[in-house]
Amino acid sequence: MTSLGRIMAAAAALTLLAGPAVAQQLNSGATGRHGQVSLRAGFEPDPHHATVTAGGVYDASQVSTDCTGYIDTRATFTLRYRAGELPLYIASESDADTTLVVRAPDGSWHCDDDSAGNLNPVVSWETPRSGRYQIWVGRYGVQTETAAANLHISEVGGPENSGTAAGAPDFSLDPAYGVIELAAGFMPDPHRVEIAAGGGYDASGIPGCVGWIASAPDYRVNWTAGGQLPLTFHVTADTDTTLVINDAEGNWVCNDDAQGLNPAISFENAPSGQYDVWVGTYMQGDLQPSVLNVTEVYTPDGNYEE
Secondary structure (H helix, E strand, O other), rough: OHHHHHHHHHHHHOEEEEOOHHHHHHHHOOOOOOOOEEOOOOOOOOEEEEEEEEEOOOHHHOOOOOOEEEEOEEEEEEEEEEOEEEEEEEEEEEOOOOEEEOOOOOOEEEEOOOOOOOOEEEEEEEOOEEEEEEEEEEOOOOOOOOOEEEEEEOOOOOOOOOOOOOOOOOOOOOOOOOOOOOOOOOOOOOOOEEEEEOOOOEEHHHOOOOEEOOOOOOOOEEHHHHHHHOOEEEEEEOEEEEEEOOOOOOOOOEOOOOOEOOOOOEEOOOOOOOEHHHHHHOOOOEEEEEEEEOOOOOOOOOOOOO
16 A cells, blocks of 8 residues: 555545535535534533434535445534533434534534344544534435434433334424414414323423323414514413424424413524424313414413403
8 A cells, every 4th residue: 555545545444524625515614404402511401402304415424434324514403612621422312313503613524323233323522622513414325215213412411222212203294283484473373273182101201291192293384573572372271281392593492381381482582493393281181272373472361352
């Protein structure tokens, strides 16, 4: 082997590589397609979860020979991190075979396929740097197809060796009760939709949530921001209901009893994007009639002026 050949072979064997020229085809400068979060050492709750879509058209092996799968040309998620003395773990959990590609603050590329078990990837740093981590969640061996995934960011370890629970809520599914496009200042306010609350999935599988919900979202709001008023999702029902929302930044937000047994969730500065909504029942059992109210003029009792 020539000297040049030995150098190239050695470079290919490195775990961490500065991105080659072809990686510049990726848009590594833009904020993640599913949002961003700023965390500092010791953050709570740990782990931080975000629901994202895995996959894309770009062959991750072009970034590094250590990388596999197909990723989006834009980062899936952006982590802005203030390091301390703790390690940092970034992992993906999904029913699909996912991969991870991460560009660290120093410009190095870190990749993994199945280290977390059950086809789930994880990358970690014992002494992480402060700065921006651009994260791509890919799909192994399947170009253009996407899958729902749960991004896991932690200082205490990778996820348990198990995939997403069967029947877990999946924002990639079509909502059972439809989709609405709403913009700040919409009329009439509130926007109402009748929903049969409940389902077969125990929402306590999502940190901070309770109740029983369906796998597919009940309703989806594509929101365009622009006003000063909060965006509120409020349920009225004769039974004890709960709310689960996957917001425009991929965060899970939940509530049980905001007013009596009626739940409500407000976003003070709701960013534009997709809000997937599940209306659950506190107790497992039959579906129950309810009304989902989407409003900028929230009243806890649901008695809005017409």
